[in-house]
Amino acid sequence: MLKYILFAIAGIFQISLQAKSIEGWIFDGADSNAKAPLTGANVYWVGQTSGTITDQNGYFKLKKPDGAHMLVLSFVGYASDTLHISGAKAIKHTLYPGAQLSEVTITERVKATSISRIDPRLTQTISQKELNRFACCNLSESFETNASVDVSYSDAVSGVKQIRLLGLDGRYSQLMLENIPILRGAETAFGLDYIPGTWMERINVSKGASAVKNGYESMTGQINIQYKEPMGDEKMHFYAYANQDGKLETNLGYTQKVTDKWATSILAHGATHVREMDMNDDGFLDKPMTNIGSFMNRWQYMGDKVDGKFGISYLAEERNAGQVGFDPDIPHQNQSAYGIGIDVERFSAFSKVGFMFGRPQTSLGTILSFNYFDRNSFYGDRIFNTEQLNLYGNFIFQTYLFNTMHSYNTGLSVVYDKNNSLFQDSAYNNANFVPGVFLEYNYKPTDKLTFMAGMRYDNSSRYGGFFTPRVHFKYRFLEYLTIRTSAGKGYRSPYAIDENTSLLASSRNFIFDEEIEQEEAWNYGASIVTDYPLFGRDMTFSVEYFYTQFENKLVVDREQSSEAVHFYNLMGNAYASSIQAELMIELFERFDLTAAYRINDVRTNYSGELLQEPFVNKYKGLISAGYATNMNKWVFDATVQFHGLSRLPGVYDNDPEFYGISKPQSFINVIAQVTKNYRKWSFYVGVENLTNFTQDYAIVDVENPFGNNFDASMVWGPLYGRMFYGGIKYILIK
Amino acid sequence: MKKIIQLIAIALLVSTSVSLQAQDKKVQKTTFECNLDCHKCEMKIMKEIPFEKGVKDVKVDLDKKEVTVEYKTSKNSDAQLKKALEKMGYVVTIKKEKPIK
Numbered sequence: 051m052l053k054y055i056l057f058a059i060a061g062i063f064q065i066s067l068q069a070k071s072i073e074g075w076i077f078d079g080a081d082s083n084a085k086a087p088l089t090g091a092n093v094y095w096v097g098q099t100s101g102t103i104t105d106q107n108g109y110f111k112l113k114k115p116d117g118a119h120m121l122v123l124s125f126v127g128y129a130s131d132t133l134h135i136s137g138a139k140a141i142k143h144t145l146y147p148g149a150q151l152s153e154v155t156i157t158e159r160v161k162a163t164s165i166s167r168i169d170p171r172l173t174q175t176i177s178q179k180e181l182n183r184f185a186c187c188n189l190s191e192s193f194e195t196n197a198s199v200d201v202s203y204s205d206a207v208s209g210v211k212q213i214r215l216l217g218l219d220g221r222y223s224q225l226m227l228e229n230i231p232i233l234r235g236a237e238t239a240f241g242l243d244y245i246p247g248t249w250m251e252r253i254n255v256s257k258g259a260s261a262v263k264n265g266y267e268s269m270t271g272q273i274n275i276q277y278k279e280p281m282g283d284e285k286m287h288f289y290a291y292a293n294q295d296g297k298l299e300t301n302l303g304y305t306q307k308v309t310d311k312w313a314t315s316i317l318a319h320g321a322t323h324v325r326e327m328d329m330n331d332d333g334f335l336d337k338p339m340t341n342i343g344s345f346m347n348r349w350q351y352m353g354d355k356v357d358g359k360f361g362i363s364y365l366a367e368e369r370n371a372g373q374v375g376f377d378p379d380i381p382h383q384n385q386s387a388y389g390i391g392i393d394v395e396r397f398s399a400f401s402k403v404g405f406m407f408g409r410p411q412t413s414l415g416t417i418l419s420f421n422y423f424d425r426n427s428f429y430g431d432r433i434f435n436t437e438q439l440n441l442y443g444n445f446i447f448q449t450y451l452f453n454t455m456h457s458y459n460t461g462l463s464v465v466y467d468k469n470n471s472l473f474q475d476s477a478y479n480n481a482n483f484v485p486g487v488f489l490e491y492n493y494k495p496t497d498k499l500t501f502m503a504g505m506r507y508d509n510s511s512r513y514g515g516f517f518t519p520r521v522h523f524k525y526r527f528l529e530y531l532t533i534r535t536s537a538g539k540g541y542r543s544p545y546a547i548d549e550n551t552s553l554l555a556s557s558r559n560f561i562f563d564e565e566i567e568q569e570e571a572w573n574y575g576a577s578i579v580t581d582y583p584l585f586g587r588d589m590t591f592s593v594e595y596f597y598t599q600f601e602n603k604l605v606v607d608r609e610q611s612s613e614a615v616h617f618y619n620l621m622g623n624a625y626a627s628s629i630q631a632e633l634m635i636e637l638f639e640r641f642d643l644t645a646a647y648r649i650n651d652v653r654t655n656y657s658g659e660l661l662q663e664p665f666v667n668k669y670k671g672l673i674s675a676g677y678a679t680n681m682n683k684w685v686f687d688a689t690v691q692f693h694g695l696s697r698l699p700g701v702y703d704n705d706p707e708f709y710g711i712s713k714p715q716s717f718i719n720v721i722a723q724v725t726k727n728y729r730k731w732s733f734y735v736g737v738e739n740l741t742n743f744t745q746d747y748a749i750v751d752v753e754n755p756f757g758n759n760f761d762a763s764m765v766w767g768p769l770y771g772r773m774f775y776g777g778i779k780y781i782l783i784k
Numbered sequence: 785m786k787k788i789i790q791l792i793a794i795a796l797l798v799s800t801s802v803s804l805q806a807q808d809k810k811v812q813k814t815t816f817e818c819n820l821d822c823h824k825c826e827m828k829i830m831k832e833i834p835f836e837k838g839v840k841d842v843k844v845d846l847d848k849k850e851v852t853v854e855y856k857t858s859k860n861s862d863a864q865l866k867k868a869l870e871k872m873g874y875v876v877t878i879k880k881e882k883p884i885k
Contacts, residue, residue, distance in 0.1 A: 096823045119847035120823055132822065134847050283824060681834035681842055729835040783828055 073111040074141025076104050076123055078410050088125060088145055088410065089454040090494055096120035096132065103497035106455055110497070113529075115583070125411075162642060162676065163196065163634065165579055165590055170492075170500040170524040171260065172534055172577045172594060174198060176253040183676060183687040184721055185291060185734055185777050187299055187321065189245035189253075189275065194721060195689045197632050197646030197672045198255055199273075202665070203769055205552035206748035206762040207371045207390055209338040210240040216257060216270040216596045216628040217650035217666055221549055222542070222571070224260060224268035227275050228359070230400055230419045231265060235469055236438040236548040237396075237423050244344065244365055244396065246319040248289045248301040251276045258575035258596055259520040259538025262488045262504035263446050263459055266518040269540035269571045270598055270626070279359070280305045280313035280350040286782040293775035295337055296325025305784075311353055317346040328374050329771065330744070332752045334762075336770055338371035338390070339378070357404040365396040372430075373755065382428050388755030390555065392427040411457055412449040418442070429554040430755055434473050436548055441466040460489045463508075473547050473560070482543055483511040488518075500524040508541075513568040516541060530582040535575065542569040544604035546617045553615050556750075556761035558608070563618040570601040590634045600624035600654075608664065608699035609656045612709075612750075613758055622655030626663075644674040650694075662697050665766055667716075669694035688722040696766045702750070706764075712747045714766045719743065732779040742772040811840060814862050815852045815879040816869055820844070828872065836860060836868050850879065 078088040087108025094101025095118035104110045112121075114135070124130035125145050133143065162180035166173045176196060183195050190211040193199035200214040213220040221238045224231060233241030253275050260268040278284055282305070289301040298321065305315040320343045327336045344365035351358035369392040370378040376389035400419040407413065421440040428434070441464070448459040463486045471478040486508030493501040502522040509515040520538030527533075544566055553560070577594035603624045607616040630648035637643050648670045652663040662668075671692030678685045695716045697703055706713045723736030745767035751759035820826065826844040829851060833842045838859025843852040853865055862878050869876045 119845075283827070681830065683834065729832055783824075783831060 071111055072114050072121070072135055072141065073109070074143065075108045076110065076125075077108055077142070077144040079144045079146035090411075090457075090497075091123060091125040091145060094122050096122055103494070105496050106453070163644070165581075165592060169256070170502050170522040170534065171256045171536065172258060172575070172579075172592075173254055173256040176255065178251065181247060181250060181253075182685075182725070183674075184689070184723060185247075185736060185775065187291065187297075188243045188247055189250075190242035192247050192250070192253065194691075195672075195674050195687075196255070197630065197644065197648065197670070197674075198257065200667070200670060203765045204239075204763070205555045206765050206769060207334055207338070207555050208240070208369065208392070208552065209340065209371065210552065211242060213242060214666070215255070215273070216598060217626045217652040217663075218270050218598060222269040222540075222598070223271045223273055224264065224540075225273050225275075226264065227400075228277065228402070229264060229274060230402075230417055231267060231442060232398075232421070234267075234421075234440055235467060235543070235545045236425060236436040236471070238545075238549050239551045240392075243342070244367075245275060246301055246317075246344065248287065249277050249303070249317050249319065249346070251278045251282065257577075257594065258536040259522065259540075259573050261502075262490050262506040262518060262520055263444070263461065265444075265463060265465070266486070266506060266508055266516070266539075266541045269542065269569075269573055270596070277317070277346075277348070278303060278305075278315070280315040280348055281352065283783055284781060285784045286780075288780040289777065291775065291777035294773050295323070295327055295770070297321065297323050297337075311351055313350050315348045315350075317348070319344045326374065330746055330769075332747070332749055333373050334388075334749060334752065335371050335374060338369045340367065340369045342367040355406045357406075359402040360400065362399045363397070365394070367394040368392070369394075383431070388430050390427070390429050392425065395424045397422045407449075409449065411454050413447075415444075415446040415448070417444040417446075427551070427554075430557075432474060432554055434471070434547065434551065434554055436469065436471045438470075439466075439468040455495050456491070456493055458489065458491045460487075462487045467543070469545060469548070471545075471547060478547070480512065482513075484508050498526045504538075510543075510568070512543065516568075516570075530580050532579045532581075534577045534579075537572070537574045539570070539572055544569050546604060546606075549604075550606055550615070552763050553606075553608075556763050557613065557756075557758050558761065559614040561614050561616045563616055566604050566617060567602050567619050569603050571603070572599045572601070573597070574599075584635065587636045587638075588634075589636070591632070593629075593631045595629045596627070598626040603654065605654060605656065607656050609659075609661065610700070612701050612761070616657075620655065622658070623660055624654040626650070626652040640678045640680075642676045644672065646670075646672045664699040664703075665696050667694040667696050682727055685725040685727065686723075687725075688720065691719040691721075693717050693719065693767070698764055698766065702764060709750045709759075710747055710752065711750055711764050712745045712767075717741075717743045717767055719768060730780055730782060732781070733776070734779070735774065735776040738773045738775070739768050739770065740772055744768050744771050810857045811854055812857045812862075813852065813854045814865065815850050816866060817877045817879045818849055818851050818869060818874045820846055820849050820851070820874065822846075825874075829869075832872060833865070833868065836865060839865075 076088045076091045078086040089104055089106050091104045092101060093110045093112055102110050102112045119135050121133045121135050122130060123143060123145055129146055162177060164175050181192050190201050190213055193201050193213055201211055204210045204212045215223040225233045255273050257271040260272045285305055287303045291299040300320050302318045305313060307313045323340045329336055346361060346363035348361040372389035373387040376385060376387040378391060382389050398421040403416050405414045419442045423438040425436045444463040446459050446461040450457040465484040468481040486506055488506035490504035504520045506518045518539050522536045524534045546566060575596040577592060579592040581590045583589060600620055603620040605618050605620055610616055628648060628650050632646040634644045650666055650668060652666045653660050654663055674689040676687045693716060696714050698706055698714060702709055718741055720740035721738050722740060723734055725732055725734040748765050748769060750761040750764060751757055754760060826846055829844050833839060833853060838856035839853060841854040866876050866878060
């Protein structure tokens with residue numbers, strides 16, 4: 051019975067759609083038969099989020115919204131075409147192999163944040179427009195206006211921000227720069243600060259199990275960053291930013307075409323902190339005195355059968371924090387004031403080359419990357435130095451079986467990680483060599499249904515061999531409703547001290563109860579997304595649920611004692627469940643509104659007791675609004691964040707005031723910005739933490755930083771009050 | 785803090801009252817035929833033409849290859865706007881003129 055009702059509803063939709071639809075056939079230019087259909091090609095309107103895929107006959111049908119007339123046809127490994135659509139006659143068009151291997155770019159569709167209809171995984175794309183809503187300095191801050199990713203401070207002195215996805219720390223999601231895994235091991239602690247916001251073209255956030263071709267590491271999801279490319283739209287950009295707290299920042303990007311097939315670009319970023327501040331009078335600097343400089347040179351090659359991207363980058367950073375009287379120019383051993391000093395140097399290089407073959411949907415991609423990271427630091431009289439080398443190679447062959455309904459990719463990867471650390475007087479040296487193979491099968495019989503199953507096997511020189519299975523299923527019905535489910539496994543090699551350096555800002559002893567094993571977790575997820583245009587306006591509503599179940603976890607136990615942190619393997623249960631509802635709507639012309647609400651339940655067994663994970667908010671709410679005047683001359687943005695209650699670890703939770711720290715509360719945070727755009731220049735002013743809510747006391751035994759009770763890692767809320775900022779942007783389009 | 789808000793409020797009031805005063809002036813709507821062929825052209829035009837003198841509204845129609853501009857006749861003219869489009873590298877012809885006020 052239900053089936054008939056559904057059919058009837060579908061029928062009604064069909065009729066109402068026929069009036070303003072466009073249909074057509076796309077043919078495969080690679081096939082000698084001139085009218086061979088091209089299955090699975092993407093068809094979408096420029097400036098719109100709606101799109102579809104061709105079926106096994108190369109046929110598509112797509113609604114034509116008002117004002118849409120530029121139709122994009124694209125297919126992996128093929129040159130994309132854009133057609134002007136006038137009238138309602140059917141389209142017959144042939145796509146030819148060549149150009150762009152990597153993935154279909156969706157930059158034309160300028161929505162601030164959008165959920166892909168095509169991707170079998172639940173993927174949110176954060177575009178330039180979203181990144182501009184909050185003039186932020188680096189990757190961690192670019193998530194302030196996003197409901198899915200949480201941003202918080204890790205401790206009260208180093209100024210390092212961390213992110214959380216599905217309620218779990220950012221290290222459980224895989225961070226990638228253009229599909230190359232980055233910020234691993236030793237870099238997880240503050241690597242997010244190393245990705246300048248202005249270098250980014252867009253960010254893709256995929257929740258739940260990921261594709262096996264990118265490795266075994268993702269547990270909660272993937273965050274893939276796309277930098278601006280030499281062959282992109284921009285010729286040049288220059289940004290300058292200053293804020294009330296004395297942070298100054300500049301960014302520069304410049305691209306140059308070398309030949310018809312080669313282009314290059316440079317990206318430079320510099321930031322400094324010039325004002326010593328202690329607004330809460332606790333004797334400690336509120337924000338560290340930081341100098342950071344980074345530089346990148348990229349090259350891009352686009353040939354008929356070969357695509358290539360190459361790059362090198364260098365970064366240097368120094369961070370000084372601690373008590374107001376601390377002088378970073380004098381060795382810390384010779385001073386009575388408590389100081390923190392962190393010096394970092396990083397060098398990396400990458401190469402990505404793709405080869406297209408005569409057969410449609412068939413290509414070979416190679417990715418090579420090198421990363422060297424060196425960190426020297428002290429926290430009071432504790433020394434922590436790390437030197438890390440990461441080498442990565444990934445070879446992906448992609449093609450289809452019988453016809454393009456059945457496609458697959460397979461290949462092999464090699465990862466080598468070497469990490470030498472010195473903590474106080476103990477050396478922790480380890481190396482891990484992991485070769486692996488993978489196979490992923492994709493079944494796409496229609497544009498409505500996708501089934502994806504992947505498996506990989508890796509053999510670690512430290513932990514032995516292991517399998518990583520992952521499956522995804524997507525089905526779209528009634529044109530506007532998409533359901534997705536996924537399940538999959540992920541593994542991580544934990545680096546206990548590197549990943550918890552915020553605990554160095556305390557007098558806790560680091561105690562390793564046992565040899566730490568590889569971390570291992572299952573993730574299950576389901577989501578439903580509808581993008582039915584409400585009253586003719588764009589609208590997306592989604593509900594999602596994700597559950598991460600740990601098989602093994604590095605337990606960071608601050609519960610047993612306030613003078614020690616214990617590290618051990620999981621005994622018993624650890625899980626994270628996250629349920630989120632999100633509505634994105636264009637309420638009236640040029641006014642976008644996002645409202646989201648999420649409930650987290652994250653628990654870990656701490657020496658026999660299943661406790662809520664400390665510092666994780668029980669809920670998070672977000673309302674974000676953006677309005678642009680006609681022709682985009684003025685842009686107004688505001689975001690309100692609602693943070694639920696969190697828990698402090700151990701004895702501190704019972705009576706935090708007794709230990710001199712503020713009791714956790716739920717709180718509201720507001721950020722707002724006004725931008726004025728001119729021809730090439732833009733000016734903006736904004737404010738962070740408009741409500742001026744702060745955690746007044748964040749350091750335990752602040753009077754005795756060298757004593758046994760000192761602890762600066764008890765941070766649950768914003769440490770700084772209201773802050774104004776302003777800046778200028780200059781962008782030259784090619 | 786209060787002062788800053790006051791200043792912003794005053795600045796906003798002044799700018800609105802200025803634009804209100806200007807509305808009595810005569811507005812002209814002109815359509816230019818233009819050899820546009822891609823989304824990037826639209827992006828480029830929307831970054832340039834709105835900032836020409838006296839321009840009140842700009843609509844780009846890629847389908848018809850047209851750019852429609854509304855502007856105050858006291859501040860600009862068809863010829864000057866045509867020149868601005870030509871400066872961006874387009875071949876332009878003035879299609880029709882339709883006075884609004």
